[in-house]
Amino acid sequence: MRILLILLHLAAAGGAQTLEGVVDIHVHSGPDVVPRSIDALSAARLAESRGLRAIVLKNHYESTASLATLARKLTPRLEVFGGIALNRAVGGVNVAAVERMARVDGNFGRVVWMPTFDSENQVRANGEKRPFVSVSRNGRLLPEVIEVLDFIAAAKLVLATGHSTPAEVLMLVSEGRKRGIGKMVVTHGMLPPVSMTTAQLREAASMGAFCEFVGNAMIGTTRSVTFGEYAAAMRQVGLDHVILSSDLGQAGNPLHPDGLETIFAGLRGAGMSVDEIAIISKRNPARLLGLIQ
Numbered sequence: 392m393r394i395l396l397i398l399l400h401l402a403a404a405g406g407a408q409t410l411e412g413v414v415d416i417h418v419h420s421g422p423d424v425v426p427r428s429i430d431a432l433s434a435a436r437l438a439e440s441r442g443l444r445a446i447v448l449k450n451h452y453e454s455t456a457s458l459a460t461l462a463r464k465l466t467p468r469l470e471v472f473g474g475i476a477l478n479r480a481v482g483g484v485n486v487a488a489v490e491r492m493a494r495v496d497g498n499f500g501r502v503v504w505m506p507t508f509d510s511e512n513q514v515r516a517n518g519e520k521r522p523f524v525s526v527s528r529n530g531r532l533l534p535e536v537i538e539v540l541d542f543i544a545a546a547k548l549v550l551a552t553g554h555s556t557p558a559e560v561l562m563l564v565s566e567g568r569k570r571g572i573g574k575m576v577v578t579h580g581m582l583p584p585v586s587m588t589t590a591q592l593r594e595a596a597s598m599g600a601f602c603e604f605v606g607n608a609m610i611g612t613t614r615s616v617t618f619g620e621y622a623a624a625m626r627q628v629g630l631d632h633v634i635l636s637s638d639l640g641q642a643g644n645p646l647h648p649d650g651l652e653t654i655f656a657g658l659r660g661a662g663m664s665v666d667e668i669a670i671i672s673k674r675n676p677a678r679l680l681g682l683i684q
Contacts (some may be wrong), residue, residue: 408655409664410648411442414676416502416576417605418446418647419640426642431455434640434647435462435471441648445470445680446674447501451508451534452480454492456500463499472680474502476553477539478509483524484535493546501680503543504578505536505553505563513554516584527559533565544571551578552600552661557587564600574679576599576634581624582608582615589627598631601679604671605638606654612643618657625671634679635671 420434421427428650429437431448438446448455448462448471455473462471474492477483481488483506485549492500506524507513514523526536543550550567552575560577563605575616577595580587580602592602606626607613625633639650655668678684 397598401470401566408659408668409442410651410672411444412669413443413651414445414673414680414682415443415637415647415651416447416634416676416679417603417636417638418448419450419638420448424452427640428526428644429646431458431641432462432465435466435469437646437648439466439469443469443648444677445682446470446647447472447474447680449474449476449502449504451478453475454481454488454500456495456497459499460495460497463497470680470682471497472501474504474549474551476504476507477524478506479522479524480509484539485534486535486538489542489548492532493548500548502549502551503539505555507554507578509585510554512556512559512584519542523632525541526553526555527562530558532562536563537570538569540570540572543567544573547573547681549574549576550606551576551603552580552585553578554584557585557591559589560585560587561594561598562597562654564598567675568598573682574598574626576679577602578637579608580604581621582671589624592624592628593632596628600632601675602628602632603634603636604680605636607638607641607644609657610650610653611639611645618651618654618661622661622663624660630667630670631675633671634676635668636676676678
């Protein structure tokens with residue numbers, strides 16, 4: 392009985408790591424044009440059953456605002472949000488596409504990602520010979536990017552920087568702040584092709600952006616860094632400015648809740664505390680989405 396009471400006390404004090412209250416802002420799912428491990432509605436149901444507070448559905452090629460609205464009908468205890476990535480399939484950096492996404496029934500389209508797989512930076516990094524979507528030229532953001540930033544500010548959406556170069560990320564965050572965008576996140580800033588340094592991430596954070604670190608960099612088929620390396624980098628940026636998301640959903644990788652549990656365990660093994668992990672996986676992403684102040 393005494394051991395049971397001790398365990399209950401530890402859990403109440405935050406000594407037990409759970410998925411209760413986690414907000415995952417980077418959930419890939421089907422239907423998609425690339426293989427996914429789970430469809431969006433099943434992903435939402437699974438997240439709800441495991442105690443997550445909210446998820447953001449991401450698709451590189453079409454808006455997920457409608458999916459979010461439908462998923463919410465099945466998951467009354469889970470907040471589901473969508474967004475739009477400004478790749479070629481939606482006309483690139485296209486304010487009309489963002490406006491329509493934001494007006495979908497329910498108004499759960501929340502995140503606007505600058506170009507990802509069709510970004511100029513991604514296409515050039517891959518050595519591909521195909522059309523791409525630019526966000527800057529000669530060190531200046533393009534007029535259509537400014538137009539989208541103004542709409543994001545007016546509609547109180549979230550700006551995500553996509554697969555831009557480090558210089559473009561910093562321009563986007565700086566201009567976004569100047570134009571009144573209250574919620575900004577640097578999309579997996581340390582991963583290629585973004586490949587920002589911790590100093591650059593700290594600069595983005597100093598201008599009001601959260602810096603995203605993704606779990607699939609540490610586990611699964613796309614593993615490229617150790618838990619210790621990521622833990623050290625997150626501390627260098629400052630945990631108050633960091634968001635940890637899964638970026639899972641790829642075929643062959645763990646499902647999102649399973650992956651998160653593995654990621655949390657790995658980070659604890661690298662010296663992070665339960666409370667520190669809660670800051671980056673619960674509090675900060677909830678702030679980004681406006682669920683708490």
